[in-house]
Amino acid sequence: MLDTVFQNKKALITGGLGFIGSNLARRLIDLGAEVLLVDSLIPEYGGNLFNIDDVRDRVRVNISDVRDEHSMRYLVQGQDYLFNLAGQTSHLDSMHDPYTDLEINCRSQLSILEACRKYNPDIQIVFASTRQLYGKPDYLPVDEKHLVRPVDVNGINKMAGEWYHILYNNVYGIRACALRLTNTYGPRMRVKDARQTFLGIWVRLLVEEKPFEVWGGEQLRDFTYVDDAVDALLLAATHPDAKGQVFNLGGDRVVSLKETADLLIEANGGGEYVIREFPAERKRIDIGDYYCDDRLIRSMLGWEPKVPLQEGLARTIAYYRQHLDRYL
């Protein structure tokens, strides 16, 4: 179905120059969609023009911030799909500056939804939510019935943003659903620092032939390769049963941080890391082990991960060995 459904359709991606947004854009172009990317290019976030370097003449780019109600009001008009990926993602930044996180992750979501309600109620929306909503799990794997209990301001605000989408679906019939993403990784992720994912800084240091730090090491995690996340976004946008739903998205396996580090070094053909204690400031917003039960999206939308972790890590390392300088 995905082969034809996006043909000549208009798709808007907020955060479109970012990691997941730019990978999604590339796929949508291949599927024949007219793609419009909105991004603020704030240096601390994930947007990077190099992410679309090879497809630049096949997409439209509009630099604006989702906090800019006026531009968003205009830009949602006439779109068939909205992949709403723009967000402040740093847990630590959300604690240091809770207001900015609130403006981006709550208020802007409301204003985007209001714009859709007023000017384009037939749009179909997929919102990128986060497993951070669950906080420290009561049980593993975490399914969608697990209580939400965020441990940082970012988790609280993303929770509100997610619920605005579900609410506008339920009350106003604006078709919307949400994916609760876990650690997504792959080419075009931010590697300058650990703001987007700790894997980013690991990859950077490894490619730079420096040792990287693993905090703790025993914690269990799941990872989604970005192409698999893109599959999930496309399925969620088009499957009629998806509307109003919230889906966990996981990966092909559960691994410890230490094992992930070992796999990454193997993919790189060498390198080293040191195990360090969790810094106090991070420790108090850490969630311990996490991995999800994603049977709902597998059974309802037919999603499954296609790229095994080791293969995904190898592709990631290969990408940054070639392009690291464009990400620093």
Add this chain to the structure above:
Amino acid sequence: MLDTVFQNKKALITGGLGFIGSNLARRLIDLGAEVLLVDSLIPEYGGNLFNIDDVRDRVRVNISDVRDEHSMRYLVQGQDYLFNLAGQTSHLDSMHDPYTDLEINCRSQLSILEACRKYNPDIQIVFASTRQLYGKPDYLPVDEKHLVRPVDVNGINKMAGEWYHILYNNVYGIRACALRLTNTYGPRMRVKDARQTFLGIWVRLLVEEKPFEVWGGEQLRDFTYVDDAVDALLLAATHPDAKGQVFNLGGDRVVSLKETADLLIEANGGGEYVIREFPAERKRIDIGDYYCDDRLIRSMLGWEPKVPLQEGLARTIAYYRQHLDRYL
């Protein structure tokens, strides 16, 4: 314990000229506290200077809005307790103007907590949350482990506001807890319209000798008499086990709306109502039957309701038969 613990203590109440705030103020005065009431007196909300008419010379009143970061930053300083009751409470208003609800119920809560963190980290806070977070219940009675799934913007924003409090408790050690209130009723509630509670407009019309409307009639609800809610707020502020907790607050019994209407007419010694279909705009944010399991606050804090529904309704009617003109 409550007899002595507030003696010469400083207590700040946001929304202090409102329904619950003013009843709480009166009790705190009797317990020997120095009480500071903050209220915006926005006409559509619950604040009313007449609510403190009989104790006006025994409290300090500061007119300001919780959205005013500057005044709040100053006012929290030196306080021993903060009863954080100010909020936008209308479900329907939150759908028509989601931004105002966001500013009051999310952003202001963050700025109050930031002010406490920076200028008064030893304060003890009780936040007035709402059963609206649960949305349409999966099961009854609803305990605190029930998933939160708000059905209107107000529920989403109150959820965020509640979680900021729990987060600041857990991460920064600012002692805070939350009570999820159900229908609280009694003297000094807003009766001009149904913005605060449907019981308000019922009481007004009954006292004015006009028929009132009961929408549906079969829905089950629980009610808390305001003096019992005040007990709960005081216990939550002072009990060491309360910090970081979220408590449901219920009442002495479960009743249908129709039965509630009958009890109210009995308390009034006459009057009439008509059963009407739920208006469409309300129907889509209605939650059906709701009543809570409040065993947690009963067992942990020793709270129990002391005023039976019929007695509470009789006191309420008596109050408005005397003072209705001050509430129109």
